[in-house]
Amino acid sequence: MLNVLIVEDDAMVAELNRCYVAQISGFQCVGTAFTLHEARAMINDPACAIDLILLDVWLRQENGLDLLPVLRASGRTADVIMISSASDAATVQKSLHYGVVDYLIKPFQFPRFEEALTAWKTKKMQLQGQKQYAQADIDRLLHGDTPEADMVHRLPKGLTSPTLRTLCQWIDAHADLEFSTDDLSNAVGISRVSCRKYLIWLEQINVLFTRIHYGAAGRPVYRYRLLTEQHALLKQLCQ
Numbered sequence: 001m002l003n004v005l006i007v008e009d010d011a012m013v014a015e016l017n018r019c020y021v022a023q024i025s026g027f028q029c030v031g032t033a034f035t036l037h038e039a040r041a042m043i044n045d046p047a048c049a050i051d052l053i054l055l056d057v058w059l060r061q062e063n064g065l066d067l068l069p070v071l072r073a074s075g076r077t078a079d080v081i082m083i084s085s086a087s088d089a090a091t092v093q094k095s096l097h098y099g100v101v102d103y104l105i106k107p108f109q110f111p112r113f114e115e116a117l118t119a120w121k122t123k124k125m126q127l128q129g130q131k132q133y134a135q136a137d138i139d140r141l142l143h144g145d146t147p148e149a150d151m152v153h154r155l156p157k158g159l160t161s162p163t164l165r166t167l168c169q170w171i172d173a174h175a176d177l178e179f180s181t182d183d184l185s186n187a188v189g190i191s192r193v194s195c196r197k198y199l200i201w202l203e204q205i206n207v208l209f210t211r212i213h214y215g216a217a218g219r220p221v222y223r224y225r226l227l228t229e230q231h232a233l234l235k236q237l238c239q
Helices: 012-023 036-044 064-074 089-097 109-130 136-144 147-153 162-171 182-186 192-204 228-237
Strands: 003-005 026-035 052-055 079-084 101-104 210-214 221-226
Touching: 003 012, 003 109, 012 026, 012 109, 026 036, 026 079, 036 064, 052 064, 064 079, 064 136, 101 109, 109 136, 109 162, 109 192, 162 182, 162 192, 162 228, 182 192, 182 221, 182 228, 192 210, 192 221, 221 228
Parallel strands: 003 026, 003 052, 052 079, 079 101
Antiparallel strands: 210 221
16 A cells, blocks of 8 residues: 655645545555644654655645655655645746656646546556666656657546546457447446547547447447557557
8 A cells, every 4th residue: 555644734625635545546544744843743753654745835834845855855755746726836846846746736626636646656666666777668757758648648628547547448358349338338337428438539549440330220329449550559548
C-alpha cells in the first residue's frame, strides 16, 4: 500500500480527500495534518511511513509551500501533489520549482483526483521497476511526450483516463473478439451511453474498426473490432 499524508486545515476538505484516497486501489491515508507544525512532526517521525503528501497552500496564517524545503531537507523521498485554490503564477511556479508531481486547483472532481494519484503511482512503479534506463525511458518519465500519452491528455470533455484504461484493458484481453456496446458496458459495469462515447473516440483515433449490423427488427447494432496494427497503441492506453 502507498501511504498518503493529507496536509489541509479545513476539516471537511481533509475528510473529503481522505475518502477520495480510500476509493483508489493501492492507497491508504496514514494521517492528516491541520498545521505545518503537525506536518513537520510527521515528516520527521521515522516511524511514520509517507509515500505521497497532498498539500494545501493556504493553511490559515501559514503557507503550505514552506513545507517543501523542510521535506527536501528531511531526506524523505515522498512526493507532493498540491491541492489548493491558489492559482497565481508565483505559487504554481514555486511549487513546480520544488518538484511537485501534480497541481490540482480547487474545486475539482474525483476523476481528476484519481488521475493524479494513479499517474503518480504508474510513474513510481516505472522508476522502481528498472535498474538502468534508455533515453526513451527517461524521456517518457520526464516529459510523457509519447503520442499515446498526449492523446489521453486531450480526451474529449466527459471522458476520463481511468475509465478509458479499464475499457482498453478489456478490449486488449479480447483482442480477437468483435463486440457490441452492450457487450463492453455489461462486462465492465458502466452505462451503455458512457461506453458508447469512449468507443466513438477510439474509432476516431483509428484504434477500432466499426461495422454496422442490421438485425431482424431493422435496428442497427454497432459492432467493434480492434485493428491489429493498432494493438501497440491500445497497450499504451491500457497503462
